[in-house]
Amino acid sequence: MPSLPYPDPRVALATLHGKADALAPAFAPLGLRIEPVAIDTDALGTFSGDIERRGPPRDVAIEKARRGMAAAGTRLGIATEASFGPDPILGFLPVHHELIAFVDDVHGHVVVVEAMGRDTNWQSTAVRSPDDAEPLLLSSGFPEHALLVRPNRFEPGMAIAKGLVTRETVSAAIRAAAAASADGLARVETDMRAHVNPTRMRRIAALARELADRLARPCPACGAPGFGRAGIVTGLPCADCGTPTDLARAERHACGACGHAEEHPRGDGRTSADPAACPSCNP
Ligand SMILES: [Zn+2]
Ligand SMILES: [Zn+2]
Known part of the structure; x- marks a missing residue:
């Protein structure tokens, strides 16, 4: 991987919970250095519920990253945010939602990666x-x-x-x-805090590799690191009648810095929808 176009390689990580070891290996090949900053992110909410969380996970993670950046005096910051609980549909099976926000004040954008999974010991x-x-x-x-x-x-x-x-x-x-x-x-x-939960620590390390891969992709228009998937474009046509459905027709890749966006084919190669999902064939 090439080194990224940052004048200062330090990325502030606001944490009390020793996540630097899980994040640093993914970022080293990019020339970025994780700098743990011991600030009390628990003030923004804890898993155990003794301090209520405020706001959506994405916003809380960005706020944490910014506190670390302010304390360390860096223009790059990173923070994780997670939630655990019973599956909202299947009930008893636990699900783990993990999110990492990378705040880049050099280029003026935020790159967020997230994953939902069952590889958790939450009980x-x-x-x-x-x-x-x-x-x-x-x-x-x-x-x-x-x-x-x-x-x-x-x-x-x-x-x-x-x-x-x-x-x-x-x-x-x-x-x-x-x-x-x-x-x-x-x-x-x-206890789901990363430093006492090796399963969560592994999940964070895997997500950090995903984020690093994404940062290694420069925007084709402005060169800012982190060009990648930002959403979907709906309208996958019905296999029988061609009517657009609510399913994804394409992936939308975008740059948070300059707004450049591209449509890419679906990762799974599908080009038509099952008529069961068609508003015309199966209203
Ligand atoms: Zn751009
Ligand atoms: Zn149809």
Whole structure:
């Protein structure tokens, strides 16, 4: 990969959670250096819910990156933002949404990559005693992956025990949280912060490689790094009657710096839609 056209190779990474090791290898071949800045991104919201998140993940990530840039005095910044929970459609299966924002004030744009996947150990359950937590301990990748424990009926100001990696601390935290909760239950969850969750750390590393590949593509019009997929163009024609459907006809690739955009064929090579998706054949 060629070095990118940046006068200063430092990319500020606002984090308390040691993500630099997952991000740095992807960016080194581009000549970019990740500079961790220890600022409290938890103030923008946490997984455990003790501080409510504000705004869409993309905006929160950009805000985090900008705080790091301000603290480090750089014109490049990076931040990750993730959410975990039960699949909104399938219910019990967990899904993991991860996003990385790269803020480039040299060229005046932001490149965002994101991924949705099931390769997560996310779990959450309410228990009355340490014994009840045994199935979660056995299926969550504990103790390589840490757990957190809080009162099930959580109220502001209550304690959350995070980063637990021994049975003794988990048991003690469950007893304390259950005693503090109005319903006598403790909520035990996987701790999803990257530095205590190797599965998430791997996901971040893979997404960082995707972002680096994208940054290696210069805009054909202005040369800014990061030309790539920005959305879809609908209108894939019906295989029977040719009517445009709501399915993607093409990918839209764009430059956030100058606005140059191109249409590229679908990655899967499809050029027509199943008539079942056609508003004319199957209204
Ligand atoms: Zn451009
Ligand atoms: Zn049709």
